[in-house]
Amino acid sequence: MTNGPATVWRRHSPAAYWRRRLRPWRTRRLLEAHLVALLVLTAVASTALFLSCRQIQRSTEALASREAPAVQGLAATRLAALRAHQEAEALVEMRLVGVAGSGETYRSQLSAADQGLSRIADRTDQDLGTVKGLLATYSNSLGLGTSLYRDQPLMQQQKLQEAKSLLSRSTVGLAPRLDALQRTQLRHAEATAAMGWWQRAGWWIAELALAAAALTLLSALFVLRDRCGRDWNPSLLVAFVLTVLLAVAPLSVTYFTQDERGGAVADLRQITALSRQHAAAPAVAQQHVTERAEEVREQLATAARTDTVYLVAFVGSLMAIVLPALGLGSRLDNDYWRRR
Template structure:
């Protein structure tokens, strides 16, 4: 019975801990970078059009080096989408195609604006439509993708009812194992006239640690994930609000992205804890078996 309880407790602890660890890893390596990349790409595309409008307004179209600002923003938007392509399950092909067409329209609009102003204005109008058209434009599409990615991140890291049930099972089975160990210790000491079995005492101490340390670590990690998700929501809302200007929004999103990365980088210390929990779980199974086996060997089998 004791061996069965410790084995079940070890398996439940491993599965529960692994779920928390996998959620933290997914948020740090996939979900958060994807949300940040979509926000940055959307803002870069909007900023590119603002830079072109400023060129036209100031009559700097055609001046050497005058188009570097909007081209760098377009490049940033394209590179941002490319970097997150393998970090999201969403299809980015349509947006990347629209972004390429948008880039061509901006290039034609600025190149034709000097000699053929009407054609240039038409191309710039097409670019603006490609960027902002409701539901099918680049900015609305990226906003929808960002919203879906954020929801996926929340689902990935949430501690659902099954995960909570796993921790309840883990704690209850560990409690049952601890009580069984205590019973075995008292039986060996009082009824069999033996001193406290060091193997069973070590197993009891391990079970107490396994009941406390991984659970506290899991909830600490979950608090960190909740904080990172709150920052991602703030980042998302900031990227959608351009009243203060796209440039200001880009700066705010960059700062929030750095903060999210620092928060998630702090979760790497959990790996040694969970590895230790795995080793401790195995020892919690082995030590009682070893202690009882040695006791039986000394008291009964050798006498035969």
């Protein structure tokens, strides 16, 4: 059937003419809209990802360098003080006072308690002044009871009772004060290890922005193939794969890190419980605390090794910004911008 006047008119009608003229303009605008959307989404995702990963790194470092050692140190100091008194009482009961080398154990425990407090001082914001003063007074009373008054039973007994009171008096004694400090420090460690609302919001923003960027990349690829008759753009394909990896890998590493930090906090709770339950047998408790402390160090060291993954993710997020700009920008420049 030959083209009739109506067909010729439709082909040369103003509407058909403007559709042909506007089709490249609409395609260019559509590609430009994709480019702007990709730049905004990847920039938001990269920023949220960087801040979220950085917060995980900082909290892991704080837990490993400050909070966990402080909890362990307070538990060790408390147990050392308890064991010093136990060893001093045993020394007096067995009448070994004055025998060469007989008081080394309790003295070494007092020294360990003092050194423990000194190491904790720069790892906690709590005031240790009162505890340090009590420890010094307690050490002095214990020393007087086992050395100076060793030949005066009544004075010796008085000084040992005084030391015991300084150590275990309810609320204000050395051991209760150390226990209170340890419980407070444990709460600080739990708060540091936990992921707060702001951190969760950062990950949600990053994941949603990455998902939207992946969909926008797919849309841009199909627009180029459908409207421009182009093969799959390599830059956009690589950017799509990279976006999917960024949405999966850092989040998986974060879940792993949270598991390790949660395990470390659980061990810190056990350390706190052990230091209370085995107060009558501080030597046994010290051994258990040392074992748990080693587990905490290993878990936090494993969590800290994920820093490399976060660094790679940050570099990848920058590439996710650059690749769409190269892919769509070069196509727009070659097909549209140079013709204007």
